[in-house]
Amino acid sequence: FDKSSFNYWNKYETDEGFTDIVKAAISLPSYLYGDLAIFDIKKVDNDYYRIRNIWSMGDTISKSYLAIFSVYAKKTNSGYKLFNNFYVVKSKLQHYQVANFDYYYSSTYSFNSQKANQMAEFYSKISLMYGNTDKLKVIYIVGNNLDEANNIIGFDYSIMSSSFPDAAYTIKGLNILLASREDKMHEIIHSIFMPMFPKANALFNEGIATYYAGSAGQNYSLLVDQLRKMIINNPDIDLSKFDDLNKVLDNGTNYFYTVGAIFIDYALKIGGTKKVLALFQHPDSTDNAISAIEKDLGIEKNQIDSFLKKFVRNFIDDVSQQ
Numbered sequence: 001f002d003k004s005s006f007n008y009w010n011k012y013e014t015d016e017g018f019t020d021i022v023k024a025a026i027s028l029p030s031y032l033y034g035d036l037a038i039f040d041i042k043k044v045d046n047d048y049y050r051i052r053n054i055w056s057m058g059d060t061i062s063k064s065y066l067a068i069f070s071v072y073a074k075k076t077n078s079g080y081k082l083f084n085n086f087y088v089v090k091s092k093l094q095h096y097q098v099a100n101f102d103y104y105y106s107s108t109y110s111f112n113s114q115k116a117n118q119m120a121e122f123y124s125k126i127s128l129m130y131g132n133t134d135k136l137k138v139i140y141i142v143g144n145n146l147d148e149a150n151n152i153i154g155f156d157y158s159i160m161s162s163s164f165p166d167a168a169y170t171i172k173g174l175n176i177l178l179a180s181r182e183d184k185m186h187e188i189i190h191s192i193f194m195p196m197f198p199k200a201n202a203l204f205n206e207g208i209a210t211y212y213a214g215s216a217g218q219n220y221s222l223l224v225d226q227l228r229k230m231i232i233n234n235p236d237i238d239l240s241k242f243d244d245l246n247k248v249l250d251n252g253t254n255y256f257y258t259v260g261a262i263f264i265d266y267a268l269k270i271g272g273t274k275k276v277l278a279l280f281q282h283p284d285s286t287d288n289a290i291s292a293i294e295k296d297l298g299i300e301k302n303q304i305d306s307f308l309k310k311f312v313r314n315f316i317d318d319v320s321q322q
Contacts (some may be wrong), residue, residue, distance in 0.1 A: 022071065068157060086153045100137050
């Protein structure tokens with residue numbers, strides 16, 4: 001975040017590194033696209049004013065709403081300061097802490113502490129494998145569905161909404177995880193690698209999370225089998241065009257994630273975790289992903305498509321043996 005933005009936010013949150021959680025969740029450097037407007041300011045108690053905002057694109061005829069959300073303002077010794085919705089409602093939420101995980105959830109959610117404990121153990125296991133000695137705090141917000149979790153950070157509506165029961169996401173840079181269950185392993189992987197390698201390539205970031213934890217409720221082996229079937233039905237597809245693969249299908253599958261996982265799998269086979277870590281040194285772009293594959297995995301650009309198709313044909317699931 002731009003350090004100047006700290007001037008608008010309260011000291012309690014900025015001391016912990018937080019400013020605008022909503023902006024971070026939307027993943028834009030600022031509200032640069034569309035129109036951001038305040039449509040309601042209301043005093044909700046003796047301390048706080050709730051500021052409701054709407055972010056939209058398009059004209060009055062074809063307007064598209066991207067988010068409706070709330071932040072709060074309160075008078076402090078240094079004037080009025082902004083507060084995140086999460087900060088304001090946090091004291092009313094249920095809380096469970098284990099290791100470096102802080103779970104927050106509403107009183108209507110049936111929390112499973114055993115699953116939470118297993119996630120803390122999983123985090124420690126993967127961290128040990130990849131030399132992560134800095135176990136940062138993970139704020140894990142869980143709801144009966146993703147919309148309920150989103151509401152806790154201030155969204156009434158968001159483009160991050162999803163009716164998919166396995167939906168979840170990590171707010172990069174803040175290590176805040178939102179999900180509809182306590183054991184979203186895919187996002188736990190992100191909470192390890194995103195802080196370790198904040199500029200790493202998305203192909204490998206999604207790949208390592210998919211390799212160890214699957215995606216869309218399906219494990220790595222099933223996802224590779226889906227990719228195999230897709231190749232059979234589309235024999236002319238070029239799997240080296242990663243950007244074309246990066247789209248979610250009706251069943252929640254994203255072949256970009258699966259291809260990324262295959263490269264993680266291959267890196268482990270030829271050089272262990274050291275080889276995987278080498279991939280994470282390359283910044284995010286398709287060209288940099290190809291450069292990493294050539295340099296660290298020894299696969300030439302014009303061989304990537306044939307390599308992936310051969311790998312899928314000969315696939316043996318070794319994840320369970322890790």
